[in-house]
Amino acid sequence: MDISIETVGSVTIIRLNGTLDARSVHGLRDQISALIAAGATQFVVDAAQLRFVDSMGLGALLYLRRFARQGKGDVRIASAGRELLVLLDLSGLRTIFDVCPDVPAALARFAEAAPPAV
Numbered sequence: 001m002d003i004s005i006e007t008v009g010s011v012t013i014i015r016l017n018g019t020l021d022a023r024s025v026h027g028l029r030d031q032i033s034a035l036i037a038a039g040a041t042q043f044v045v046d047a048a049q050l051r052f053v054d055s056m057g058l059g060a061l062l063y064l065r066r067f068a069r070q071g072k073g074d075v076r077i078a079s080a081g082r083e084l085l086v087l088l089d090l091s092g093l094r095t096i097f098d099v100c101p102d103v104p105a106a107l108a109r110f111a112e113a114a115p116p117a118v
Contacts, residue, residue: 003031011110012040013103014064017049020057028060032067041073044106048079053087065097074098074113076106 001018012035020028035043043064065075076098080088088094100106 001027003028005031005035007040008107011042011044011107013044013046015046015049019052020050020060021052021054022056025056025060029063032060032064036067036071039071041068041071042110043068043073043075044100044103044110045075045077046079046103047077047081047084048102050081050084053084058087058091058093061097062093074110076100076109078103078106 001016001020001024003017004015006013006015014028014031014035016028018024045061045064061075061077068075077084077088078100079102080099085094085099088097088099098106098109100109
């Protein structure tokens with residue numbers, strides 16, 4: 001799996017390309033740990049090019065969410081395909097992840113949730 005990271009304002013976009021499974025999940029978790037250690041708390045997971053996710057992949061998404069929430073942040077999933085949406089529904093995880101139609105919509109949701117400037 002290819003992982004690319006981009007930062008837009010205070011939001012870190014994690015673009016996943018390929019399969020998120022037992023073989024690839026450790027690389028993603030390592031990158032998540034580095035991002036969290038660097039202080040990132042707001043994440044968009046761009047799933048547009050994600051072809052397959054297994055239970056270990058879902059675990060990595062939960063890992064990301066747990067640490068983001070500990071830092072008072074959150075995770076949005078953008079551009080999820082039908083298979084990922086079904087998996088999120090079947091596992092009950094769609095109720096805890098904010099699923100957005102695309103990355104711009106996910107970024108806009110973070111902007112809407114931001115406290116007003118004083």
